[in-house]
Amino acid sequence: MKFLLSLAWKNLSRYRRRTTITAVALAVGVAVFIWMDGWLLGAELESRRNIIWYEAGAAKVLNQEYLEQIQNLPLKQVVEDAAGVERALASLGLEATRRAVFSGELFLGEGSLFVKAVALDPATDGRVFRLQETVRQGRFLQTGEPETLLGEWLARDLGAAVGDWVTVRARSRFGAFQTLDLQIVGILNCPNPVINQGTIFLPLDLADQALELEGAVSEIALAFPEWQEPEARLGQIRRALAGFPELAVADWQELARDFLAIAEGKRAGTGMLLLLIFIIAAVGISNTMLMAVYERVREIGMMRALGMRDLSIRLAFLLEAGGIGLIGSALGLVLGAALNWYMVRWGLDLSAFIGDMQVGYRVHSVFRSAWHPQALVGAVVFGVLASMLISFIPSSRALRKRITDCLRHV
Secondary structure, eight states: OHHHHHHHHHHHHHTHHHHHHHHHHHHHHHHHHHHHHHHHHHHHHHHHHHHIIIIIOSEEEEEHHHHHTGGGOOSSSOBSOHHHHHHHHHTTTOEEEEEEEEEEEEEETTEEEEEEEEEEOTTTGGGTOOGGGGEEEEOOOOTTSOEEEEEHHHHHHHTOOTTOEEEEEEEOTTSOEEEEEEEEEEEEOOSSHHHHHHEEEEEHHHHHHHTTOTTOBSEEEEEOOTTSOHHHHHHHHHHHTTTOTTEEEEEHHHHTHHHHHHHHHHHHHHHHHHHHHHHHHHHHHHHHHHHHHHTTHHHHHHHHHTTOOHHHHHHHHHHHHHHHHHHHHHHHHHHHHHHHHHHHHTOEEOHHHHTTOOOSSSOOSEEOOOOOHHHHHHHHHHHHHHHHHHHHHHHHHHHTSOHHHHHHOO
């Protein structure tokens, strides 16, 4: 084995230019894979945080019929005994807050837009959500006041500013049209683009009176640490709410199925792109090994004539290809890790390109990467194994020749 390793190393150093070019091609493929994989993972993790912190909480308690029609935001199917539900949840030590969610038409001057309206309790909403941290202009809501918060993108579309009055028209719980005159007291710049683009917030007590909720709410949002096993925690919640058979418990993944479907599709598309990158790198390796084998056919014949076994000759070429793969993968690992470190530390601001457009992820402006150790190791291992596998075909073809044909090869 020592002799074969020495032979492989000498062959690598003998054709330095060819080895360098091939290793660089593989390094670029590995680096791009590490960079894009980290970027994709970072977007998914940040989207998850933004969904939990600003949109869905860790989980929600809802009416089962409401959950089945949640895209329509119906106010008819509600949580009637919200206080009783909160007492049951308190026995588990969970933080909770009430919300009423409905669709409405927002008027400002001669313009109007259909929006998602969220009525929240200013006193308890911060226990579950981090919305208050995103107020960039003005202030947060106060209980009992006819006021509202708007996302920055929505405010820009309407030409609205802090201090302006808007009118919201919506159907009450029992189907009657109601209008609410609200003063804008704050503009939000939330990391979650769904909040920025088409969501308004108002005090829960105001919505309760205007929309005939009579103390009922659409949902009770819950907070618990992300590291806890969600299935075990959800099981505890369902057992605690056994006395409320009309209610259901949904975690953030069920509430954000649209995001998960988009993320899965993007992951598959990115996987195909990365596969193409590796195929390009593999073509470079294959070309190098073909030339290395066919230029040394007479050398192969000489080694066989001197009694060297075919298995040892094949292993020498595999080690040579593995050496190229190791050099290229190591270079790609260093380059990819450097690119990923920059993306983790500072990210990439794409606001000039995407503006107010949603790109599927719950992220806007600055995209950051995340570290994915399995991908780092997997890229190196794949680069080495792929190089060795590709070299197997040309070396096998040369070894099928008769020794006399190899020695006569020109």
